[in-house]
Each structure stands twice: as structure tokens, then as C-alpha cells.
Amino acid sequence: MSATKRKRNDDDQETGPAARTRSKMHALSTEDAEQLADADEAGHKPDVLVDNAQLPVAPELPVNATGKKKTTPKRASKGDPKDIHRGKPEPSGAPEVWAESRAALCNALDYFRSHQSSLHSQDGVAVGMMIDSKVGEHDIFSSQVIITSIGGGCARDDRTGEIVRVKSLEDGNAAVRNLTKAMHLKQAIVVIAGMGNKLWPTTPPHYYNILDHFHITDIWPVKTLNHGNIEFVHWMIRFEKVNLLEKSWWTPADAANPEKYMVGEHVCPAHKCGMCNGISKEKYKLGWTCLNNQCLEFFKFDGKTGDDQAHLEYTDSFLHERTEFQSARPLYPLVTALPTADEDNGFGTGKVSRNGIVCPECRRCSRRLEWERWECETDGCDFRHTIPFQIMKPQDVDDETQSFRGRQYINSNIVSKFERSIGGYGAEVYYLPGEQQGELAGSVTIFRATPDICEKPQGPDDLFAELQTSDISLRLRSEQVTSHFQSNWGAYYKFGVVVKRSKGFDEAPDAILKGLHRLTWAGKTAIDAAGKVTGEEGVAVSEGSAPAEFIPFNELLCLGYFETSVIHYHDDGEKELSPTVATLSLGSPATMRFRPKKKANIGQSSGLKSDKGNKKEVLGFTLNHGDMVVMHGTGIHKYYEHEVKPGGKLRYAMTCRHILLDLMEDEERRLESIIKGRIPDSSYRFTYHGEDMGEKLKVQVEETDVSTGSGRSVHNDEEGYVQVLDAVDNLDTELCTDDTDGEPAMDYTYDEPTMGDMGDMEEKVFTRYTDEEPVRSNMEEELVLDNTDKEPATENMDEEPAMGDMDQESTTAQHASTLVGGFMDNIMGANETLEADSTLLQTLSSEQRDIVLEICSRIAYQVSMARRQPQNNN
Numbered sequence: 001m002s003a004t005k006r007k008r009n010d011d012d013q014e015t016g017p018a019a020r021t022r023s024k025m026h027a028l029s030t031e032d033a034e035q036l037a038d039a040d041e042a043g044h045k046p047d048v049l050v051d052n053a054q055l056p057v058a059p060e061l062p063v064n065a066t067g068k069k070k071t072t073p074k075r076a077s078k079g080d081p082k083d084i085h086r087g088k089p090e091p092s093g094a095p096e097v098w099a100e101s102r103a104a105l106c107n108a109l110d111y112f113r114s115h116q117s118s119l120h121s122q123d124g125v126a127v128g129m130m131i132d133s134k135v136g137e138h139d140i141f142s143s144q145v146i147i148t149s150i151g152g153g154c155a156r157d158d159r160t161g162e163i164v165r166v167k168s169l170e171d172g173n174a175a176v177r178n179l180t181k182a183m184h185l186k187q188a189i190v191v192i193a194g195m196g197n198k199l200w201p202t203t204p205p206h207y208y209n210i211l212d213h214f215h216i217t218d219i220w221p222v223k224t225l226n227h228g229n230i231e232f233v234h235w236m237i238r239f240e241k242v243n244l245l246e247k248s249w250w251t252p253a254d255a256a257n258p259e260k261y262m263v264g265e266h267v268c269p270a271h272k273c274g275m276c277n278g279i280s281k282e283k284y285k286l287g288w289t290c291l292n293n294q295c296l297e298f299f300k301f302d303g304k305t306g307d308d309q310a311h312l313e314y315t316d317s318f319l320h321e322r323t324e325f326q327s328a329r330p331l332y333p334l335v336t337a338l339p340t341a342d343e344d345n346g347f348g349t350g351k352v353s354r355n356g357i358v359c360p361e362c363r364r365c366s367r368r369l370e371w372e373r374w375e376c377e378t379d380g381c382d383f384r385h386t387i388p389f390q391i392m393k394p395q396d397v398d399d400e401t402q403s404f405r406g407r408q409y410i411n412s413n414i415v416s417k418f419e420r421s422i423g424g425y426g427a428e429v430y431y432l433p434g435e436q437q438g439e440l441a442g443s444v445t446i447f448r449a450t451p452d453i454c455e456k457p458q459g460p461d462d463l464f465a466e467l468q469t470s471d472i473s474l475r476l477r478s479e480q481v482t483s484h485f486q487s488n489w490g491a492y493y494k495f496g497v498v499v500k501r502s503k504g505f506d507e508a509p510d511a512i513l514k515g516l517h518r519l520t521w522a523g524k525t526a527i528d529a530a531g532k533v534t535g536e537e538g539v540a541v542s543e544g545s546a547p548a549e550f551i552p553f554n555e556l557l558c559l560g561y562f563e564t565s566v567i568h569y570h571d572d573g574e575k576e577l578s579p580t581v582a583t584l585s586l587g588s589p590a591t592m593r594f595r596p597k598k599k600a601n602i603g604q605s606s607g608l609k610s611d612k613g614n615k616k617e618v619l620g621f622t623l624n625h626g627d628m629v630v631m632h633g634t635g636i637h638k639y640y641e642h643e644v645k646p647g648g649k650l651r652y653a654m655t656c657r658h659i660l661l662d663l664m665e666d667e668e669r670r671l672e673s674i675i676k677g678r679i680p681d682s683s684y685r686f687t688y689h690g691e692d693m694g695e696k697l698k699v700q701v702e703e704t705d706v707s708t709g710s711g712r713s714v715h716n717d718e719e720g721y722v723q724v725l726d727a728v729d730n731l732d733t734e735l736c737t738d739d740t741d742g743e744p745a746m747d748y749t750y751d752e753p754t755m756g757d758m759g760d761m762e763e764k765v766f767t768r769y770t771d772e773e774p775v776r777s778n779m780e781e782e783l784v785l786d787n788t789d790k791e792p793a794t795e796n797m798d799e800e801p802a803m804g805d806m807d808q809e810s811t812t813a814q815h816a817s818t819l820v821g822g823f824m825d826n827i828m829g830a831n832e833t834l835e836a837d838s839t840l841l842q843t844l845s846s847e848q849r850d851i852v853l854e855i856c857s858r859i860a861y862q863v864s865m866a867r868r869q870p871q872n873n874n
């Protein structure tokens with residue numbers, strides 16, 4: 001989404017003619033600076049919100065926070081930044097706004113959205129500046145004046161941890177340009193000071209502290225020698241506080257304001273350069289020098305250059321001078337107003353809903369960490385703020401989908417594509433190669449949901465609606481700067497860093513369990529399909545990476561995307577991840593892309609070029625509402641990375657994986673994961689069988705009207721019914737067939753319930769009649785499990801009865817029957833929860849167990865639904 005792309009980095013080096021023109025800029029020439037401003041206006045797009053999902057881990061206290069990239073060499077010591085200020089006096093006041101993390105600061109303040117650089121600009125004009133741990137030798141942090149160097153051209157020395165100059169900035173950089181423009185346009189700048197700045201005159205109360213509005217009086221180049229005695233040019237800036245009358249809150253409480261100068265009291269003399277005619281102030285005690293870095297006299301003090309500049313001290317007149325400041329440009333309010341519904345996109349998921357807030361009570365900047373609302377991050381402060389959600393309907397999704405310009409791309413030198421009809425879906429199967437000739441990294445299978453599929457009861461439309469109204473515990477990951485919300489269910493999943501929280505499937509809302517069962521079908525089916533296609537199409541398969549066996553999922557990660565959220569290129573991990581990852585897309589459309597990792601030896605011979613060190617995408621496709629995508633093969637995560645960029649107002653993705661718990665090092669988490677990853681028996685009522693069951697199975701279903709007892713054929717459309725019947729039918733043909741004639745051995749009918757006071761209520765209970773007498777009452781169930789025409793489930797292969805081992809079979813059948821019977825008793829006794837006897841359950845193969853549990857769960861569900869219907873037939 002273009003609004004989230006970083007258009008340019010403040011530290012970007014500019015090249016080309018415009019840059020060369022600028023290089024002639026005199027430090028303080030108004031005329032040149034105005035030209036520069038014009039050039040910027042013409043040539044640069046406005047700065048926009050940095051897309052923060054790609055940004056480094058935001059530092060939290062007590063880590064010294066400067067928002068450095070992960071690649072930045074480590075500091076020599078990571079002590080508590082408070083230590084730097086021990087013994088300093090307390091400040092006389094408190095900041096109007098503060099933050100403890102860079103992410104919160106940048107999320108909440110519209111004048112400082114810069115997650116990485118120390119400058120924030122709008123329309124090419126600087127509006128907010130941060131002074132933190134990069135403190136130069138000639139920096140000043142006093143009550144009314146701040147002098148600092150303008151970032152860029154520095155790096156941290158790996159050995160010493162010191163900041164050193166590595167690049168000369170004769171031409172300035174984007175930051176210099178944007179600040180110069182602000183100076184000439186008289187744009188006031190909000191200055192923010194971090195605790196990492198050792199020049200604080202008092203003890204900073206928080207990590208990030210908003211100081212006040214300042215204006216820029218001077219920007220000039222200086223020449224310094226770095227540790228290797230190499231000459232570098234960099235740029236300095238001097239700010240003056242706008243309001244000189246009010247005592248600055250960061251000055252000591254118990255001292256009279258030591259720095260209280262007014263306009264005109266002191267004047268710093270300026271002189272014209274005999275060489276270039278440029279005018280420069282006499283800023284240094286060392287004497288006057290020309291401050292035009294294009295002039296031969298630049299930074300020559302009385303003809304001298306070199307070491308004597310190392311200890312440049314400012315003149316008193318330069319420090320004490322105060323400059324008239326009046327501007328037509330409005331000051332940014334220091335406290336950014338709370339976002340309102342009017343500014344939002346109508347659904348409560350717009351860009352402003354992803355911003356942070358400044359708590360009106362404690363003035364802390366807080367991120368939008370909770371999906372539902374903003375909560376002040378200060379312990380003990382219970383300020384909450386909401387922009388109510390509006391439910392997004394299938395029609396809204398359709399409208400978005402119609403206008404979505406997704407990206408369909410396949411590099412056919414690398415990726416092969418096949419199309420099939422699978423499980424009632426149109427499916428696309430893509431094969432991604434590994435590094436070796438003929439090696440397969442894995443397959444990506446997409447099941448395309450049609451409008452019919454989406455509209456089915458319990459289908460994607462229902463699920464999307466349900467997610468919007470259920471509490472699915474979505475939260476932003478506070479320890480990382482990401483733009484999507486997430487909740488993890490089942491086993492702990494290592495996603496970048498180990499998820500801090502995971503809830504057990506036994507506490508999951510139905511929507512999550514429905515997603516899990518749907519994806520289980522997709523995972524299983526995709527493996528079968530990919531295997532089949534490899535056979536049919538002669539695709540080479542490498543050993544191990546994409547096995548033919550499906551390992552049931554034990555984890556589900558639910559992601560929630562607001563309008564501007566994305567998930568950037570990543571892999572899902574390799575070490576603790578089994579080969580299958582299945583995702584269900586709900587709501588807004590999105591584009592998913594795959595590219596080989598930088599170091600993967602893929603695509604070289606096909607001319608796959610790198611883009612800034614990254615490989616280009618090899619596969620891109622749209623994911624629409626209801627679509628499911630299955631990645632199968634660990635090679636997909638080893639050699640490739642993927643990203644997903646939604647293009648609408650609200651999207652959810654539920655992604656299931658199997659986490660290999662044996663590889664989990666943390667024993668406590670491992671044990672917890674076993675428990676949390678257990679799929680509750682009652683959830684098997686949501687078992688999904690794909691969309692073509694109705695075609696495969698033609699089992700007559702009879703419905704008995706409970707009031708008349710008369711039977712009639714059903715193809716009842718009532719919510720959930722056909723689906724339930726289909727599912728039960730499916731079980732029939734799978735397991736419960738009569739040995740003699742191949743017809744289903746049981747026949748589900750509705751029968752009059754035998755329980756107490758159900759009256760005329762349209763109670764629907766499934767009862768099976770066999771040819772023989774029912775074993776118990778007409779409410780009882782009996783299952784005849786037939787293993788003759790079905791392979792036993794692979795995972796319990798050893799324990800399975802041998803074909804034709806009737807004793808074993810009938811024991812299994814009996815156990816199944818007892819389970820269902822016991823369960824029926826249980827629900828008829830008004831207890832709607834399934835309490836299957838686990839000992840008996842263990843005698844069944846996993847497939848049989850699923851089926852038995854599914855029958856039980858579906859009956860329980862129907863009974864409970866019927867019980868909830870209003871009894872208004874009398």
C-alpha cells in the first residue's frame with residue numbers, strides 16, 4: 001500500500017544535478033536556500049509514515065534506546081541510561097508529553113513519526129527533531145539554546161562503541177535540506193530529548209521527553225578530523241526556544257534560570273569572506289572563519305587548519321544571541337489530539353486507528369496495542385479510548401475485491417503452475433524449486449473460494465462476521481514494531497521471537513476452532529493434491545522437504561490487519577516447524593508474494609536480479625476472502641520468504657502450523673504447548689470436508705416432524721442443516737457401511753425426542769435405525785465401523801486391526817457405539833458438553849476417533865441450537 005511505503009530516508013544520499021547545485025550552497029545564504037526550497041518543492045514527495053513493520057526492534061527501558069537497526073554494531077556497554085544523569089538536579093517542571101519507547105513516541109505524535117532518523121519532516125520541511133545518545137563534542141543543551149550536529153555520515157565503531165564519522169557530507173543530505181527549508185520558511189520545530197543524551201542539565205523524568213517549540217537560527221558546515229585523522233565535513237544546527245519568557249521545564253528547580261537572554265541583548269558579529277563574499281558569523285572563540293564549504297577559505301582560522309579545531313568553543317555572543325521569531329506557520333500542538341471517528345475510514349480500522357495516542361491524563365504516548373481500543377500504557381492509569389468498529393459486510397468485501405488491483409505474477413523460469421479442481425474448489429498448485437538441480441523446495445496450493453462457497457452457512461462470510469464480533473484477543477506485539485495485530489492459539493510458535501502469549505485451543509472461541517478445522521482439511525488436501533500433481537506432471541520431488549504425510553496442526557496464529565497494516569517479507573521458521581503451513585484469508589483482498597532469500601542459490605541462471613540486495617519476487621497472487629493457501633515443504637522457508645499486503649479496510653488471516661514440540665528447548669513451554677495445542681473434542685463439530693461432499697454422497701436423509709412424527713425427505717436449508725447432514729452422511733459412507741450390500745448401514749432420521757418438556761419445539765435429533773432392533777432406546781446410536789474398504793489411518797498403523805480381523809473390528813465398533821451412546825445419554829441429560837471416555841477413544845484410530853467425535857459434537861451442537869430456538873409454536 002503506497003501510503004505505508006517509505007518514500008525516502010532522511011539519510012539518503014542524493015546524487016545527480018540537483019544535488020550538485022545544492023553543493024554550492026552557502027551555509028547561510030537566504031537566496032540559495034530559497035532556491036533550494038523551490039527545488040525541494042518540485043522534486044520531492046512529502047515524507048510519509050514510515051512503514052514500521054520492517055523497522056528494528058524498538059528499544060524499551062532499560063536498554064539504551066536510539067532506535068538503531070539490528071545491523072548496527074552493539075554499543076560497548078548497555079548500562080542503564082539513568083546512570084548518566086546520577087547526581088544531576090531535578091528539573092523544575094515536567095514535559096507536556098513523554099514516552100518510554102520510540103515506537104510509542106512515533107505512533108502518537110504527528111510531528112515526530114520518524115522511527116529511525118532523528119528528524120521528522122512533512123512536505124520536505126522539518127517539523128520534529130530528536131536529540132539522544134549521539135552527542136557531538138560541540139553540542140549544547142541548555143535552557144534556551146540547543147546546538148547539535150545533523151545526523152548522517154556516522155556509524156558506531158564496533159570495537160569502542162563510539163560514534164565515529166565515516167562519510168563526509170560536503171553536499172549536506174536530506175536532513176540538512178529539510179532543516180534549512182524549515183529555517184527559511186520559519187517553521188517551528190518540536191525538539192525531543194532522549195535520556196541517552198549526556199548533556200541533560202537535569203535528570204530526565206522519562207526516556208523520551210518533549211522539550212518545547214524551537215526555531216532554527218543557524219545551519220553551518222564544519223570540518224573535523226575523525227579518530228583516523230581523516231578530514232570530514234558535517235553540519236551543525238542551532239535552535240532557539242520560541243517562548244523566551246517562560247522558564248524551560250528541564251532547567252533545575254532550585255536554581256535561578258541561568259540562561260535568560262532576550263532579543264537584542266547580545267549580537268554575534270558577522271563578517272564577509274574576502275574570497276567568496278559570503279557572510280559568516282564569528283561563532284568560535286578561535287576566531288572568524290568562512291563557513292562556506294565551497295570556498296577555499298572554509299574553516300581556516302587565521303590560515304590554520306587541523307588539530308586546533310578539535311576543541312572549538314563557541315563565543316558567548318553566539319550562545320547568548322537571541323533572534324526575533326515570528327511566523328505565519330502554525331505551531332504544532334505539543335499534545336497531539338486524540339483520533340476521532342471522523343478522521344477514520346468508517347469502519348474503525350483506518351490509518352488514524354493505527355496511530356498511538358497521547359494520554360490526556362498522564363501525557364504518556366501509548367501505542368494502539370489492543371485491537372479493540374487504546375489503553376494508556378502507564379501502570380495505574382486507566383485511560384481508554386475507542387473509535388467504534390462498524391461491521392464490515394460481505395458486500396463491502398465484494399466492493400473492495402472488485403476494485404482491488406492485486407498482483408498476479410509468476411516467473412515461469414523458476415515456478416511451475418498447475419490448475420486442478422480439488423474438493424469443490426478451483427485450485428492452483430505452484431512448485432518452487434530448491435537450490436539443487438531438480439530439487440523441490442515445496443508447493444504452494446491455493447484453494448479459491450467462489451461466492452457460493454463464501455455464502456454457505458459456517459462458511460467464510462459467517463466466519464468473517466463471527467471474527468468481527470468475537471473476542472479473539474488480537475494484540476499488537478509490543479516488543480516489536482509490527483503493523484498487524486495477532487493472537488496465538490495452541491502451541492507456542494516462534495515467530496521472529498517466541499510468542500509471549502498463547503492461549504489453549506480449549507479456550508478458543510468457535511471462530512478460531514472453525515478456522516482450525518477448515519485449515520486442517522486444506523492442509524491434508526493440499527498435500528494429497530500436490531503429491532498427485534507431482535506424479536501426473538512429473539515434477540521432481542526431493543526427499544524429506546515435502547513429505548506426503550500430513551501432521552495435524554497444533555497451533556493457529558490469527559492476524560488482524562487494519563487498513564494500513566502489512567506483513568513484510570519473512571519466513572515462518574524452519575527449526576520447530578513441520579512442513580505444512582495453511583492460511584485462511586478473510587475480509588479484504590491482499591497480495592501475497594514469494595522471493596528467494598538473498599543467500600539462496602536460486603534463480604541466478606534465470607537472470608533473477610537483486611533489488612537492493614534482495615531477490616525479486618518469483619511468485620505473486622491475490623488472496624481473496626475465503627481463499628486458503630497452503631505452503632508445503634520446509635524448503636519454502638529455507639530458501640524463500642513471503643509477504644502479504646492487504647488492500648482494504650479489514651482483513652484477518654488464520655494460519656495453522658504444527659510446531660515440533662520435541663525440538664522446543666524450553667521445557668516449561670513445551671509442556672504447556674502440549675496442553676494448549678490439544679484440540680478440544682467438542683470442536684470436532686466444526687470438522688470441514690471441503691465443498692464436494694454433497695456430490696460424492698447421495699444418502700437419503702429423512703426428517704421427522706417432531707409434532708406429527710411423520711417422516712419427510714429433507715433438503716432443508718435451515719442454518720447449518722444441510723451441512724450437518726452432509727457431514728454425517730460422509731461418515732456413513734466412510735465408516736458405517738453395511739458389510740452385506742454396501743448400502744449405508746444406518747440411516748439418520750429425526751425422531752421425537754424423549755426428553756421431558758420439549759413440547760412442540762422443533763427439536764431435531766439424529767437417530768439411527770439399523771435393520772435390526774435398536775440395541776437400546778430409540779435415542780441410542782450404534783456404529784458399525786468398517787475397515788474393509790478403507791486404509792487405516794497411517795499414524796496408528798501398528799495398532800490397527802488387520803483387515804478382516806472381525807473380533808478387533810467389532811470391539812472397535814462397540815467402543816465407538818458405547819462412546820456415542822454414552823454421549824447421547826449425556827446430552828439428553830441436558831449436559832451439552834461432550835465428555836467422551838478417553839480410554840475408549842484411544843482404542844480407535846485417529847480417523848475413527850475424529851469421526852465419532854464429530855458425530856457426537858454435531859449432534860450436541862444441533863441439540864443445543866434447537867434448545868436455544870424460541871418455543872413459540874404453542
Ligand SMILES: O=C(O)CCC(=O)C(=O)O
Nearest residue numbers: 557559572583644653655
Ligand atoms: O496474512 C497472511 O495471509 C499471511 C500471514 C503470514 O505470513 C504468517 O502468519 O506467517
Ligand SMILES: [Fe+2]
Nearest residue numbers: 570571572642
Ligand atoms: Fe508467514
